[in-house]
Amino acid sequence: MPSHNVCRHLRLFGLLSVFFLIRPLPLFSLQMEASPIDPGDTAWLLTSAAFVLLMTPGLALFYAGMVRRKNVLGTMMHSFIMIGLVSVLWALFGYSLAFHEGTFWGGFAWSFLNGVGMDPDPYGYAGTIPHQVFMAFQLMFAIITPALITGAFAERMKFSAMLLFMGLWTIFIYDPLAHAVWGKGGWLRFGDPGAIVGALDFAGGTVVHISSGVSALVVALMIGKRIGFGKEPIIPHNLTLSITGAGILWFGWFGFNAGSALGSGGLAASAFIVTHFAAAAATLSWSLAEWLARGKPSALGAISGAVAGLVAITPASGFVTPMASLVIGAVAGVVCFWAVTSLKAKLGYDDSLDVFGVHGVGGTTGAILTGIFATTTVNPGGADGLFYGNAGQLGNQIIAVAATWIFVGLGSFGIAKIVDITVGLRVTSEQEVAGLDQSQHGESGYNLEA
Amino acid sequence: MKKLECIIRPSKLEEVKEALQELGVSGMTVSEVRGVGRQAGHTEFYRGSEYKVDFVPKLRIEVVLPDELYLQAVEAITRTAKTGKFGDGKIFVYEVAEAIRIRTGDKGAHAI
Numbered sequence A: 001m002p003s004h005n006v007c008r009h010l011r012l013f014g015l016l017s018v019f020f021l022i023r024p025l026p027l028f029s030l031q032m033e034a035s036p037i038d039p040g041d042t043a044w045l046l047t048s049a050a051f052v053l054l055m056t057p058g059l060a061l062f063y064a065g066m067v068r069r070k071n072v073l074g075t076m077m078h079s080f081i082m083i084g085l086v087s088v089l090w091a092l093f094g095y096s097l098a099f100h101e102g103t104f105w106g107g108f109a110w111s112f113l114n115g116v117g118m119d120p121d122p123y124g125y126a127g128t129i130p131h132q133v134f135m136a137f138q139l140m141f142a143i144i145t146p147a148l149i150t151g152a153f154a155e156r157m158k159f160s161a162m163l164l165f166m167g168l169w170t171i172f173i174y175d176p177l178a179h180a181v182w183g184k185g186g187w188l189r190f191g192d193p194g195a196i197v198g199a200l201d202f203a204g205g206t207v208v209h210i211s212s213g214v215s216a217l218v219v220a221l222m223i224g225k226r227i228g229f230g231k232e233p234i235i236p237h238n239l240t241l242s243i244t245g246a247g248i249l250w251f252g253w254f255g256f257n258a259g260s261a262l263g264s265g266g267l268a269a270s271a272f273i274v275t276h277f278a279a280a281a282a283t284l285s286w287s288l289a290e291w292l293a294r295g296k297p298s299a300l301g302a303i304s305g306a307v308a309g310l311v312a313i314t315p316a317s318g319f320v321t322p323m324a325s326l327v328i329g330a331v332a333g334v335v336c337f338w339a340v341t342s343l344k345a346k347l348g349y350d351d352s353l354d355v356f357g358v359h360g361v362g363g364t365t366g367a368i369l370t371g372i373f374a375t376t377t378v379n380p381g382g383a384d385g386l387f388y389g390n391a392g393q394l395g396n397q398i399i400a401v402a403a404t405w406i407f408v409g410l411g412s413f414g415i416a417k418i419v420d421i422t423v424g425l426r427v428t429s430e431q432e433v434a435g436l437d438q439s440q441h442g443e444s445g446y447n448l449e450a
Numbered sequence B: 001m002k003k004l005e006c007i008i009r010p011s012k013l014e015e016v017k018e019a020l021q022e023l024g025v026s027g028m029t030v031s032e033v034r035g036v037g038r039q040a041g042h043t044e045f046y047r048g049s050e051y052k053v054d055f056v057p058k059l060r061i062e063v064v065l066p067d068e069l070y071l072q073a074v075e076a077i078t079r080t081a082k083t084g085k086f087g088d089g090k091i092f093v094y095e096v097a098e099a100i101r102i103r104t105g106d107k108g109a110h111a112i
Helices: A003-021 A027-031 A039-064 A069-099 A131-153 A159-182 A205-223 A239-261 A266-294 A299-316 A322-347 A355-373 A392-422 A429-434 A436-441 B010-022 B070-081
Strands: B002-008 B029-035 B042-046 B049-053 B056-065 B089-095
Touching: A039 A069, A039 A131, A039 A239, A069 A131, A069 A159, A069 A436, A131 A159, A131 A205, A131 A239, A131 A355, A159 A205, A159 A392, A159 A436, A205 A299, A205 A355, A205 A392, A239 A266, A239 A299, A266 A299, A266 A322, A299 A322, A299 A355, A322 A355, A355 A392, A429 A436, B002 B010, B002 B070, B010 B056, B010 B070, B056 B070, B070 B089
Parallel strands: none
Antiparallel strands: B002 B056, B002 B089, B029 B056, B042 B049
């Protein structure tokens, strides 16, 4: 029996165990600090950024279905190309202009994303996520805002003019406005020592919706009506695309609003829920208003109602209760219905896809209702609104809304004028009749016989 | 030879086709068209404006027949395509100068 071999192996095993048990521990592991980066917050914010990005192709579908077949690709390109254009400008210096500290805007210190790394941002915008994640999340808002405007001048804007307009707009309107409301030192930023008026805008009622809505109206007025507008019926070629797009927008909006909690937890949950209920209430209220006014509830009306509700709840999403969100949605559905039917018909402008009626009017409605329904019981970092005994915040909301209207209105007018003089805003009438797909892109959206 | 050009309601296609096949007519061409006649259009809404849609979807069936068969075909189509309401459609009869089968080069009555 080879028992002496077993003994030898046991002795070796014993020596090796003792060696590994008493080896010195590496010194640094005893001095490790807890990282401020929270994996839950970071995961949610990365997810939210992706959700918000998806809203831009969703918007492309929403708009595409509403235009004539000959313009379907041109319309979708307006949204899609924005992803490329705004992202590159954001990376180069746009983010710095919007979110570095400053008075009018943030300046160029963070150009080329200098200082935007994996540690949290230095100002406490979002102390538990990498700065890059905050930057990426904000980028998706910067992308969709100009994409929204494109609905107003659908079917007649020159592609090159649109690119130039949007490049200038994102630098001179979006970045300063985002800075004003959300950036350190911003003159509209709630709770900021540099603020002239502190506005409550959780996810972009002013920065995204009022700005795009008002700009849309300005450009629609300057570019003029489509050929045949008011004389021949210009009708959606495929509302199934629009309905699909609206569903994607609703889905993505959860990232838009709940992600604006800049963390994962109770506030994000609250924002998620009120977003949903406002959209639901607005879908019903627009449909009901249309049913009573026109005799039939249309699919286009239902999806427009949903979007109107989502727009209106955007500034309020981190400050109001679910019951208040039902009211906000219901009101927005009716007000925006009135804006796109009666107001537009009365004033006669060709805001082709109702950007002003839904985003401009809806965003204004939401911003004002935020001043009524905000409550510190939902968000102690906010303020109470009129309904909770504080009239002051409502006044601030109105001032902020007015300031945004003026800044954006004048700024868009100026930029559009420059573009019109240099490049020319509108395609020729031959190009307009042939369609943007052919004239601007050399393509056809549907080659069903191919 | 005669050519029948028939404008009918889209929902009547199967019945008309079967009636023609019972007569021994095997070939026909069908296209989707829009038409306006005595059948009223309808109104649709887009945002704030109301607009009339005058053109109604129809199908056009084209079939070429020997002279002996065309009257029976007209009767069969009329019988199956009719509902009695405005919008039932029309049949137009044309004289055909020549017919050729591409695969074989057959001409005249042999080609249809």
